[in-house]
Amino acid sequence: MEQKPFLQMRNISKTFPGVKALDAVKLEILPGEIHALVGENGAGKSTLIKILAGVEIPDPGAEFLIDGQPANIQQPLDSTKRGIAVIYQDFSLFPSLTVAENIGFGREIGQGRRFVNWIEIRETANRALQELGVEIDLNSQLEKLSVAKQQLVAIARALAFNARLIIMDEPTSSLSQAEVEGLFKIIRNLKAKGIAILFVSHKLQELFTIAERFTVLRDGKYIGTYLKKDLNEEKLISLMVGRKVEFIKQPGGKVGQPILEVKSISKKGNFKDISFRLHKGEILGLTGLVGAGRSEVAQALFGLNAPDEGDIILEGKKVSIHSPEEALSFGIAYIPEHRQIQGLVMRQSVAKNITLTSLKKIRGKLGFLDNNSEKNLVNQYMQVLDIRPKNPDMLTMQLSGGNQQKVVLAKWLATNPKILIVDEPTNGIDVGAKAEIHRLLRQLAAEGIAVLMISSELPEILAICDRILVMRRGRMVAEFNIDEATQEKIMNKAFLGTANSVSA
């Protein structure tokens, strides 16, 4: 029998300045269905969820039907009133309030009340928890509960809203195995009550355990909706990968002596048993899904996240790095992922940003900064990296994203690093600028710098790296030479790999 869908979304597009995050995407959810939404990092899943939640408004032309009726969703309340509840990855609860209030409060707001009815709040909370079949003290402060219990509170809140569709964003990311099984039991109970679940996750095994249908997004586009029986893990991955943006393949460089050797470093809750070698003149790619622990490893090398165990060997000598100052003194530079937050002082001039890491170099006789040597240093790097416009006094915030990224590069190159770690170096800049950054990185490697590049963009990794490491859930799961790597192979490892499969 054909069921009438609870939710139909058609022709959903969303344009942000410079990017089309979603392009005519479809989504259909049946009552009581467990539906998985999958895609690579940046495929548009989060944006689609935000539109469902009423946090973002889609571009004109979108069709949004609930029970076959057009729904006008403009703000979060519109969506909760129609039975759509989102459980964000951070749960979006109120840590300092009680369990009862966390569950019952949203509903009271939805009813547009002025006064709080505590008896009703407690009853609502009680009913919701009973429906879930769990026992949590209503008076307990939320922040004192375990993460798994906080998640149950978030689900109970969704039930208190009489949700008919609960969207769960990476719900298992901070749960133990036993807790995940508990969650799945609850999800099946909800299904039995006719509540649909939209499950967003990177963990394919889990999705194949719980979900019935899969909707796949890639690069903001709708790829298709499939029944579980028509899919297996390999097929699903092949649907997700294959981004069409290709970059010019940069010829590999002459790889020199090993400069850095990492021997089974571990950090509790971050990564475990990570080993690799980095050579002079090489670009080593480090990829994996968001949350796989890539940036944590990079930060470990830069002294921001010292490992608990294992050795870091630099030019044959064992070192321990406890602060960025130490890392810099060893010749390690790290360009973080969010350049606007972590890498640049946006309201300062380009020149001041470039010299920030090398103030000692431009110090004059009395210890004051010497304007002439500052000018020389700045001009040198603006020339080498071709930063435009060629005005060192311009505020950094006035530059384009690509040129901002070059300023970050200049800033760290001014420290004369032997090892350069770049984290998502082309995130959020346009294609032309990306290619230019690629060329620059290759040029730096040719000059003998060892580059470790973290990136989620496989075409980018395949275009410029000499070797590729893949991480999954804090473990190193694969290493490829560039001539044997393909997008499919890498994604297979990123989604499904196990630590044993590393050939080293």
Next chain:
Amino acid sequence: MKQFVKTKEFWILLMLIALSMIISSRTNVFFRPDNIIDLVKNNVVLGILALGMTLVIITGGMDVSVGAVIAVITVIIGKFMVNYGGNLFSTFFVAIASGVIIGGITGILVGYAKIPPIVVTLGTMSIINGLMFYYTNGTWINDIPQWFIDYGKITLFKIPGGDESLIGVPMQIIIFIVMAVFTWFILRYTLIGRAVYAIGSNPVSAMRVGISLERTLTFVYAYMGFMAGIAAVVHTSIMRQVDPNAFTGFELQVIAAVVIGGTSVTGGSGSVFGTILGVLFLSVLNNGLILTHIPTFWQKIIISIIIIITVSIDVIQRKRIERNLPKVDVEI
């Protein structure tokens, strides 16, 4: 009872009792009902302002302009009574309206224009102080009408004093109690009161459940102004004159009372009961310092040290708790 032992309020109460014991062991007048009544009466202004400040700090904000705001309102109602006569009702009205307007402007700047509250209130503090000195030249208003002074002397309920006489409870204390109950009711039983906690606890989640940050913050600062209005009338009724300089630096005391009372400077938690205990703690401390003849300049030093200690404890506890919250890796 078991629940109560775990609360911050319980620990403040213990500290208050301990402090009272120490002081009463050094002077025998401390626990006399007339000393207690005097002590409370002398601190109701602090208390009323602290009630308003509790809401502000629960949202994670700060209002350093309270001293200036209450000072200017005392000048306004002083001039109003001297020049126009007026009666109790119109005096209250003028005071409250002034407070709500000033607070409302602050609230709009914080809530809608999203300017950090410390910047806004530092600004309003300077503007108000500047205008006030231009207008008053720092001179006192001494000719407050007799009818108002008479109101200020009203006492209610007789309670046994230290000796055989009966002493009444000054109406200023009654006003404080009414305001405390009113504020407690707002925080506990109105949706906007719960929104105050929600915003302080997690502003993003608050927005996601449909709370208006703009409206709630405007309300909070306007309410602070409302309390400043009430406190200005109460203060004038006790002092029977207006000194434009009376509240210089007073914001420190108000913020101290709230913070000592267990309201978290990082937002999200705090209670009227805690604030009352905080006010009592400060009052007893000040009173004790006077009774034991410790020079008054020590007060500021001691209060500031206590603020730093309580805030440090709060921030350290919060960091511990945050480790327990779900870790998020943001997808862009």
